[in-house]
Amino acid sequence: MKGPEDDAGLTGKVAIVSGGGAAGDGIGNGRAAAILLARAGTRVVVADLDLKLAERTVDMIKAEGGHAAAHAGDMTKEAECKRLVDAAVDRWGRLDFLDNNIGIGSRGSVVDEKPDEYRRVMQVNVETMFLLSKHAIPAMIKTAKGGSIVNISSISALRPRGLTTYTASKAAVIGLTQAMAVDHGKDHIRVNCICPGPMYTPMVNRGNGMSEAARAARAKASVLKIEGTGWDIGHGVRFLLSNHARYITGHVLVIDGGVTLQGPERDSAT
Numbered sequence: 001m002k003g004p005e006d007d008a009g010l011t012g013k014v015a016i017v018s019g020g021g022a023a024g025d026g027i028g029n030g031r032a033a034a035i036l037l038a039r040a041g042t043r044v045v046v047a048d049l050d051l052k053l054a055e056r057t058v059d060m061i062k063a064e065g066g067h068a069a070a071h072a073g074d075m076t077k078e079a080e081c082k083r084l085v086d087a088a089v090d091r092w093g094r095l096d097f098l099d100n101n102i103g104i105g106s107r108g109s110v111v112d113e114k115p116d117e118y119r120r121v122m123q124v125n126v127e128t129m130f131l132l133s134k135h136a137i138p139a140m141i142k143t144a145k146g147g148s149i150v151n152i153s154s155i156s157a158l159r160p161r162g163l164t165t166y167t168a169s170k171a172a173v174i175g176l177t178q179a180m181a182v183d184h185g186k187d188h189i190r191v192n193c194i195c196p197g198p199m200y201t202p203m204v205n206r207g208n209g210m211s212e213a214a215r216a217a218r219a220k221a222s223v224l225k226i227e228g229t230g231w232d233i234g235h236g237v238r239f240l241l242s243n244h245a246r247y248i249t250g251h252v253l254v255i256d257g258g259v260t261l262q263g264p265e266r267d268s269a270t
C-alpha cells in the first residue's frame with residue numbers, strides 16, 4: 001500500500017541552488033545537487049558569484065533535457081539574495097526548495113587567523129544562508145504553502161582539525177538549521193543540514209590540483225576506503241528536499257564514508 005511519502009514530490013517544483021557553479025566540468029556539491037534535482041523534474045535556478053560557472057551547470061542540465069536558469073550575484077549582500085528569490089518566483093511562479101551550498105575554506109588557529117578573514121568566512125559561510133533563507137521562506141509560504149531547505153555544513157563542525165574559523169562557521173550552520181527547523185515547522189517548511197566529509201570537488205582541487213598521494217590519504221581516512229564526490233552530497237540534498245524525507249527536520253546528515261568514526265588524525269587537505 002502506498003503512503004504519502006512514496007512520491008518524491010520533486011517534479012514540477014522550483015529550487016534555488018546557491019553556489020551551484022563549479023570550476024570547469026568539475027562536479028561540486030551544488031552542481032551535483034542541481035543536476036540531480038533537474039533529473040527528477042525540478043526546475044532549478046543555479047546561482048553563483050561567477051555567472052560562467054552557473055551557466056556551465058545550466059548547460060549540463062539542459063543537455064539532459066532538464067530545466068534550469070543561471071543567476072549571478074554575491075549572496076553576502078541582502079539585496080542580491082532578494083533579487084535571486086524574486087527571479088525564481090518571477091520565472092516559474094513558485095519556490096519550493098533551497099540548497100544553501102555556498103562556502104569557502106580557511107586554515108589555522110585563532111592565533112594565526114586574521115580578524116578580517118574570520119569575518120569574511122563567517123559572512124560567506126553563515127550569513128549567505130541566513131540572508132537567502134530570510135527571503136526564501138516567505139516566498140515558499142506564499143507560493144508553495146511550504147518548502148524544504150538544506151544547509152551545507154561540514155564534518156569540520158563535528159571534528160575540528162586545524163581549520164578553526166571554518167569549523168566555527170560550519171558549527172553555526174548546524175545551530176542555524178536546528179533553530180530554523182523549530183521556527184518554521186508550523187509553516188510546513190523542513191530545514192535540514194548535511195555535513196560532508198572530504199569530497200573530491202573543485203573547491204579542494206583548485207589550482208594545480210590535489211596530488212594522488214593526498215587523494216589516497218583522504219580515501220584511506222574513510223572506513224570504506226573510498227573517495228567521496230559531489231554526487232554523494234547531491235543525492236543527500238535531493239533526498240532531504242524530497243517528500244521521502246517529509247518526517248525529517250532539524251537533522252544533521254553526515255555523509256563522509258565513516259571518516260568521523262576514525263582516529264583524530266589531522267587532514268590538511270580538506
Ligand SMILES: NC(=O)c1ccc[n+]([C@@H]2O[C@H](COP(=O)([O-])OP(=O)(O)OC[C@H]3O[C@@H](n4cnc5c(N)ncnc54)[C@H](O)[C@@H]3O)[C@@H](O)[C@H]2O)c1
Binds near residue numbers: 076128
Ligand atoms: N568539498 C569538500 O570536501 C567539502 C567538505 C565539507 C563541506 N563542504 C561544503 O560544501 C559546499 C560546496 O562545496 P564545493 O566543494 O562544492 O565548493 P565549490 O567551491 O566548488 O562551490 C562553491 C561555489 O560557491 C560560490 N560562491 C562563493 N562565494 C559566493 C558568494 N558570496 N555568492 C555566491 N556564490 C558564491 C563559488 O563561486 C563556487 O562556485 C560548501 O559550503 C563547502 O564548505 C565541502
